[in-house]
Amino acid sequence: MAHQVNGVVAAAKGEPVKLVPILVPDPGPGEALIRVKACGVCHTDLHYREGAINDDFPFLLGHEASGIVESVGGGVTNVAPGDFVIIAWRAPCGTCRSCLRGTPWYCFSSRNAAQPMTLADGTPLSPALGIGAFAELTLVDAGQAVKISPEASPEAAGLVGCGIMAGIGAAMHTGNVGRGDSVAVFGCGGVGNAAIAGARLAGAHTIIGVDLDDRKLAWAKEFGATHTINASSTDPVEEIRRLTGGNGVNVAIEAVGSPVTYEQAFYARDHAGTVVLVGVPSPDMKIELPLLEVFGRGGSLKSSWYGDCLPSRDFPMLIDLYLQGRLDLDRFVSETIGIGDVEEAFHKMERGEVLRSVVVF
Numbered sequence: 006m007a008h009q010v011n012g013v014v015a016a017a018k019g020e021p022v023k024l025v026p027i028l029v030p031d032p033g034p035g036e037a038l039i040r041v042k043a044c045g046v047c048h049t050d051l052h053y054r055e056g057a058i059n060d061d062f063p064f065l066l067g068h069e070a071s072g073i074v075e076s077v078g079g080g081v082t083n084v085a086p087g088d089f090v091i092i093a094w095r096a097p098c099g100t101c102r103s104c105l106r107g108t109p110w111y112c113f114s115s116r117n118a119a120q121p122m123t124l125a126d127g128t129p130l131s132p133a134l135g136i137g138a139f140a141e142l143t144l145v146d147a148g149q150a151v152k153i154s155p156e157a158s159p160e161a162a163g164l165v166g167c168g169i170m171a172g173i174g175a176a177m178h179t180g181n182v183g184r185g186d187s188v189a190v191f192g193c194g195g196v197g198n199a200a201i202a203g204a205r206l207a208g209a210h211t212i213i214g215v216d217l218d219d220r221k222l223a224w225a226k227e228f229g230a231t232h233t234i235n236a237s238s239t240d241p242v243e244e245i246r247r248l249t250g251g252n253g254v255n256v257a258i259e260a261v262g263s264p265v266t267y268e269q270a271f272y273a274r275d276h277a278g279t280v281v282l283v284g285v286p287s288p289d290m291k292i293e294l295p296l297l298e299v300f301g302r303g304g305s306l307k308s309s310w311y312g313d314c315l316p317s318r319d320f321p322m323l324i325d326l327y328l329q330g331r332l333d334l335d336r337f338v339s340e341t342i343g344i345g346d347v348e349e350a351f352h353k354m355e356r357g358e359v360l361r362s363v364v365v366f
């Protein structure tokens with residue numbers, strides 16, 4: 006039996022999203038039906054509705070969610086009805102060439118629900134990042150449902166499902182930030198500020214937040230930035246060098262998704278340092294760098310997909326840190342909104358008014 010609920014759908018490139026009736030099937034083998042409790046509005050949802058990810062419209066948006074397992078299909082053992090879970094957009098298959106070589110965070114065959122969710126007329130929906138959680142119910146592969154402590158607030162927990170994990174993981178896993186390191190983070194939105202929080206947790210000494218918006222920079226300080234730079238009035242590369250004894254940072258994290266900030270990150274790095282690209286570029290973007298500089302500066306240029314995380318290992322760990330008072334996830338929740346307010350939340354994000362608007366059910 007399919008359940009009819011309301012979902013936030015992007016029907017065509019650039020069009021405002023709409024709340025429409027959708028059909029969510031009961032879980033089949035290996036699937037879990039989740040009653041969504043909260044879902045954050047991430048910039049990647051906006052990338053989808055702008056057609057910057059792919060053209061598989063209509064999209065069912067929302068992918069930063071927590072919820073309660075409503076029911077499970079045959080063979081599911083990792084979760085049971087009533088469990089409080091964060092939904093992950095990575096559920097390693099265990100059998101692809103990447104999983105087999107011991108790097109499941111690069112899994113090339115991450116699992117999603119086999120059955121499609123559809124519009125009321127039967128048109129299949131493309132769920133954002135294989136989730137689609139701006140809806141009262143969503144269907145996922147049970148491996149995407151990661152059980153966590155029910156003590157965590159649903160709004161805060163949901164954010165771990167994308168932006169927080171992407172940012173913290175970019176610092177801790179991809180960038181391998183360590184004790185005493187210097188770090189610069191370009192773009193202090195939800196993802197960038199999570200990278201700042203991750204750099205602090207990892208023991209970084211100097212943490213420099215760069216943004217164009219003073220509100221974002223004030224938040225960056227609250228998450229652990231020791232210095233901030235407004236790149237609309239100050240050259241961030243020169244200022245980062247000045248703040249690091251003329252050398253540049255050990256790890257430069259790009260959390261905007263733009264060639265301008267990527268190039269700044271590249272040059273703001275110390276010799277043999279690391280650039281981590283976590284911002285998602287659009288298909289038309291290009292960078293041009295002198296190859297001699299790429300060679301001569303050494304180090305590594307890395308991309309970070311979902312913070313190179315393993316959700317089943319990392320989500321419960323981050324929720325424990327939150328419950329111990331060592332990671333302030335609540336501070337990322339700028340406002341809670343209704344499911345009909347996602348389009349307006351995109352505009353607030355574009356105007357820089359929020360770190361995260363979170364839909365609550």
Ligand SMILES: NC(=O)c1ccc[n+]([C@@H]2O[C@H](COP(=O)([O-])OP(=O)(O)OC[C@H]3O[C@@H](n4cnc5c(N)ncnc54)[C@H](O)[C@@H]3O)[C@@H](O)[C@H]2O)c1
Nearest residue numbers: 048049171192193194195196216217262283284285310311
């Ligand atoms: N790699 C991943 O796994 C992953 C996961 C989630 C999100 N993302 C991506 O991360 C990026 C950030 O997401 P978000 O939700 O934090 O978005 P956001 O819109 O909240 O934050 C982006 C920030 O960048 C700032 N910015 C824009 N241009 C800038 C410039 N030239 N210099 C300095 N700062 C600038 C903005 O003021 C804003 O504060 C997006 O591209 C998103 O798609 C990637």
Ligand SMILES: [Zn+2]
Nearest residue numbers: 098101104112
């Ligand atoms: Zn795999």
Ligand SMILES: [Zn+2]
Nearest residue numbers: 047049167168
């Ligand atoms: Zn996201």
